[in-house]
Amino acid sequence: xxxxxxxxxxxxxxxxxxxxxxxxxxxxxxxxxxxxxxxxxxxxxxxxxxxxxxxxxxxxxxxxxxxxxxxxxxxxxxxxxxxxxxxxxxxxxxxxxxxxxxxxxxxxxxxxxxxxxxxxxxxxxxxxxxxxxxxxxxxxxxxxxxxxxxxxxxxxxxxxxxxxxxxxxxxxxxxxxxxxxxxxxxxxxxxxxxxxxxxxxxxxxxxxxxxxxxxx
Amino acid sequence: xxxxxxxxxxxxxxxxxxxxxxxxxxxxxxxxxxxxxxxxxxxxxxxxxxxxxxxxxxxxxxxxxxxxxxxxxxxxxxxxxxxxxxxxxxxxxxxxxxxxxxxxxxxxxxxxxxxxxxxxxxxxxxxxxxxxxxxxxxxxxxxxxxxxxxxxxxxxxxxxxxxxxxxxxxxxxxxxxxxxxxxxxxxxxxxxxxxxxxxxxxxxxxxxxxxxxxxxxxxxxxxxxxxxxxxxxxxxxxxxxxxxxxxxxxxxxxxxxxxxxxxxxxxxxxxxxxxxxxxxxxxxxxxxxxxxxxxxxxxxxxxxxxxxxxxxxxxxxxxxxxxxxxxxxxxxxxxxxxxxxxxxxxxxxxxxxxxxxxxxxxxxxxxxxxxxxxxxxxxxxxxxxxxxxxxxxxxxxxxxxxxxxxxxxxxxxxxxxxxxxxxxxxxxxxxxxxxxxxxxxxxxxxxxxxxxxxxxxxxxxxxxxxxxxxxxxxxxxxxxxxxxxxxxxxxxxxxxxxxxxxxxxxxxxxxxxxxxxxxxxxxxxxxxxxxxxxxxxxxxxxxxxx
Amino acid sequence: xxxxxxxxxxxxxxxxxxxxxxxxxxxxxxxxxxxxxxxxxxxxxxxxxxxxxxxxxxxxxxxxxxxxxxxxxxxxxxxxxxxxxxxxxxxxxxxxxxxxxx
Numbered sequence: 039x040x041x042x043x044x045x046x047x048x049x050x051x052x053x054x055x056x057x058x059x060x061x062x063x064x065x066x067x068x069x070x071x072x073x074x075x076x077x078x079x080x081x082x083x084x085x086x087x088x089x090x091x092x093x094x095x096x097x098x099x100x101x102x103x104x105x106x107x108x109x110x111x112x113x114x115x116x117x118x119x120x121x122x123x124x125x126x127x128x129x130x131x132x133x134x135x136x137x138x139x140x141x142x143x144x145x146x147x148x149x150x151x152x153x154x155x156x157x158x159x160x161x162x163x164x165x166x167x168x169x170x171x172x173x174x175x176x177x178x179x180x181x182x183x184x185x186x187x188x189x190x191x192x193x194x195x196x197x198x199x200x201x202x203x204x205x206x207x208x209x210x211x212x213x214x215x216x217x218x219x220x221x222x223x224x225x226x227x228x229x230x231x232x233x234x235x236x237x238x239x240x241x242x243x244x245x246x247x248x249x250x251x252x253x254x
Numbered sequence: 255x256x257x258x259x260x261x262x263x264x265x266x267x268x269x270x271x272x273x274x275x276x277x278x279x280x281x282x283x284x285x286x287x288x289x290x291x292x293x294x295x296x297x298x299x300x301x302x303x304x305x306x307x308x309x310x311x312x313x314x315x316x317x318x319x320x321x322x323x324x325x326x327x328x329x330x331x332x333x334x335x336x337x338x339x340x341x342x343x344x345x346x347x348x349x350x351x352x353x354x355x356x357x358x359x360x361x362x363x364x365x366x367x368x369x370x371x372x373x374x375x376x377x378x379x380x381x382x383x384x385x386x387x388x389x390x391x392x393x394x395x396x397x398x399x400x401x402x403x404x405x406x407x408x409x410x411x412x413x414x415x416x417x418x419x420x421x422x423x424x425x426x427x428x429x430x431x432x433x434x435x436x437x438x439x440x441x442x443x444x445x446x447x448x449x450x451x452x453x454x455x456x457x458x459x460x461x462x463x464x465x466x467x468x469x470x471x472x473x474x475x476x477x478x479x480x481x482x483x484x485x486x487x488x489x490x491x492x493x494x495x496x497x498x499x500x501x502x503x504x505x506x507x508x509x510x511x512x513x514x515x516x517x518x519x520x521x522x523x524x525x526x527x528x529x530x531x532x533x534x535x536x537x538x539x540x541x542x543x544x545x546x547x548x549x550x551x552x553x554x555x556x557x558x559x560x561x562x563x564x565x566x567x568x569x570x571x572x573x574x575x576x577x578x579x580x581x582x583x584x585x586x587x588x589x590x591x592x593x594x595x596x597x598x599x600x601x602x603x604x605x606x607x608x609x610x611x612x613x614x615x616x617x618x619x620x621x622x623x624x625x626x627x628x629x630x631x632x633x634x635x636x637x638x639x640x641x642x643x644x645x646x647x648x649x650x651x652x653x654x655x656x657x658x659x660x661x662x663x664x665x666x667x668x669x670x671x672x673x674x675x676x677x678x679x680x681x682x683x684x685x686x687x688x689x690x691x692x693x694x695x696x697x698x699x700x701x702x703x704x705x706x707x708x709x710x711x712x713x714x715x716x717x718x719x720x721x722x723x724x725x726x727x728x729x730x731x732x733x734x735x736x737x738x739x740x741x742x743x744x745x746x747x748x749x750x751x752x753x754x755x756x757x758x759x760x761x762x763x764x765x766x767x768x769x770x771x772x773x774x775x776x777x778x779x780x781x782x783x784x785x786x787x788x789x790x791x792x793x794x795x796x797x798x799x800x
Numbered sequence: 801x802x803x804x805x806x807x808x809x810x811x812x813x814x815x816x817x818x819x820x821x822x823x824x825x826x827x828x829x830x831x832x833x834x835x836x837x838x839x840x841x842x843x844x845x846x847x848x849x850x851x852x853x854x855x856x857x858x859x860x861x862x863x864x865x866x867x868x869x870x871x872x873x874x875x876x877x878x879x880x881x882x883x884x885x886x887x888x889x890x891x892x893x894x895x896x897x898x899x900x901x902x
Contacts, residue, residue, distance in 0.1 A: 048361075050363075066871055078475070230859055566892035
């Protein structure tokens with residue numbers, strides 16, 4: 039399908055207005071996502087203030103090696119996503135698909151590592167409500183830490199799964215030749231979403247994994 | 255002659271027929287109708303719960319329903335009315351219909367997203383109705399933990415899923431409005447030429463966008479704690495139930511501004527039209543809308559004065575709550591000043607508008623009593639609070655909604671409603687409302703707690719007055735339902751501008767064509783030019799045919 | 801208006817490189833006791849730095865309209881209001897106590 043067939047949506051006056059509106063719309067949506075995660079950040083902050091020792095101790099039970107690797111993996115996926123957007127801006131069909139595929143791959147690696155960590159936690163009896171076992175003097179607030187760990191990373195993982203779905207949809211569209219120099223808005227918008235999910239992890243990593251490393 | 259012209263002329267209602275043309279529409283005007291029918295349905299469901307509550311409260315004993323059932327009744331009344339009627343009402347019905355028209359656009363920025371919003375709203379409603387049918391919820395619409403997250407044996411998870419879902423619907427509506435207002439104004443339509451209704455919708459949308467996600471996560475965490483036995487709010491783990499209240503009220507306080515700001519927007523349109531005057535202090539009213547939205551996010555702790563929040567936080571929230579009253583007061587003063595030396599017409603929309611000023615003022619002032627920390631300690635969780643918020647939400651928001659429905663009914667349907675019946679209904683509502691809720695101020699002050707189905711016998715007289723008022727109010731609400739539906743078939747045909755109002759929506763036929771305007775309008779002046787004729791204010795490529 | 805600003809692969813790669821360095825740094829610094837709350841401050845500061853790089857360059861906020869900055873800033877500001885109001889409560893639970901009833 040050639041792009042001279044593309045017509046802007048009827049409510050807009052031209053492609054420029056349509057693009058601007060879509061760009062604005064995605065940023066507004068990301069604002070709502072900040073507040074959605076924000077509720078959990080507020081709760082986390084409260085309990086870290088109230089139970090510093092338990093949080094530090096519980097945090098040290100997370101695998102910092104896997105956590106660091108995962109952070110690097112996700113940042114790399116943001117890099118490949120940025121390159122996908124760049125390819126879309128240049129109208130380069132094959133590179134778009136390649137970079138989107140790489141992004142999906144890296145995202146999948148992230149999720150694989152994440153679920154491995156979840157499994158480890160289950161084996162170590164660190165899932166609150168399911169045979170939770172911890173040093174008695176810190177057990178209760180440690181359970182709060184792990185509740186937030188699973189809530190935060192769980193919601194984050196859900197967002198990544200949705201993101202991978204969106205990326206797959208983009209690959210299909212790219213394969214069908216829907217993107218060009220003139221029209222690549224969906225790639226840009228999914229890119230914004232993906233980078234946002236990366237930013238959430240950029241904060242989750244120190245808040246969950248690096249609380250008490252200096253305390254040994 | 256007129257009838258024939260209207261029937262032959264194509265407009266958004268007759269451009270296509272059949273259920274699919276409605277269920278798959280992307281026309282903001284049709285979507286407004288989808289919402290109108292849905293929220294009316296939920297209004298009467300919520301009214302049904304209210305009826306049962308007021309029937310029980312006719313007598314001091316708990317003789318109609320058991321305590322557990324009563325808990326479910328007031329919970330479901332609150333949930334239905336707030337999330338499925340009040341919050342969507344003006345934005346999703348009048349906002350959807352009018353925002354594109356008032357700014358000279360063909361539709362909202364994202365029409366398909368708009369339709370998705372409605373479907374998501376319906377899905378949320380289905381979850382909640384299912385929960386109600388399956389036995390309801392008894393936590394109160396506030397879902398306080400740990401009762402909601404651990405101890406209640408009712409359908410909490412399903413209900414919060416419903417609220418979460420409908421909340422998402424409102425987020426998308428807010429997103430749509432914000433982008434539309436920024437990007438799709440007609441040529442010449444600068445921000446300070448916008449109708450105040452648009453300013454109100456913009457301010458409301460800010461709250462939709464920044465507040466709703468927080469209640470979404472708060473309720474999600476309740477469900478998660480309930481289903482997976484995690485420790486988030488549970489005191490047994492060292493969790494703090496007050497954390498839930500912070501997250502809940504961070505949204506739910508601004509939510510009350512979601513409910514009143516649109517009605518204030520309607521108010522500005524009605525007062526100006528029926529005084530035939532520009533609004534007094536346009537800029538102040540516009541900025542006040544935004545100020546209410548912003549400051550409204552800083553005061554949520556005034557719901558938590560006795561919850562276990564620190565005294566220091568209580569003082570801060572009390573002080574900030576005084577601030578938020580200022581922009582509301584500015585608006586009331588400005589509307590009143592607009593009336594002064596105006597050419598007042600007492601059509602039904604104006605009756606609602608005048609009622610709004612009085613009732614909102616009472617509601618707002620009693621809000622200040624509640625914001626005063628020391629007073630709130632005594633009247634918190636009493637009927638004083640209930641009276642306060644019903645004065646605002648029913649005396650204010652619902653009257654604003656009804657006033658708006660009547661005002662724009664000719665535009666939406668091409669028909670006029672029977673004015674005598676409308677005026678009678680408005681008066682019945684006003685009388686019924688005050689009889690229902692004024693006694694509740696007294697009851698609360700005397701110490702009758704809320705959410706109790708039994709009360710000391712000395713409170714019975716006031717309760718009977720309240721229930722009697724409720725029956726009158728019910729009649730008042732049923733009347734518009736009847737005559738508005740009647741008018742769809744038998745009402746007189748309306749022209750483009752039956753009220754001789756000013757505004758772009760009046761410069762196009764009633765009902766409007768699908769794309770709203772034959773030609774994009776060009777705006778050269780501000781809104782509310784009541785001292786001029788419309789032709790002096792708006793220009794088009796060629797005149798729109800009526 | 802978001803300008804059609806196409807950044808070079810090399811530029812994106814440098815941002816990526818800096819982000820990796822910051823990631824390793826924050827993990828490393830975590831093991832050094834900086835005293836009191838400074839570990840938390842350092843970790844958050846580095847995270848904010850990384851987030852800014854992603855927002856400005858990967859998300860092209862640097863080259864976007866002021867409206868985009870307003871939307872982004874509003875989200876952050878509102879998050880601060882939420883956390884601030886909640887923490888203000890928790891921090892001051894003991895600071896004002898009511899006198900005994902007798």
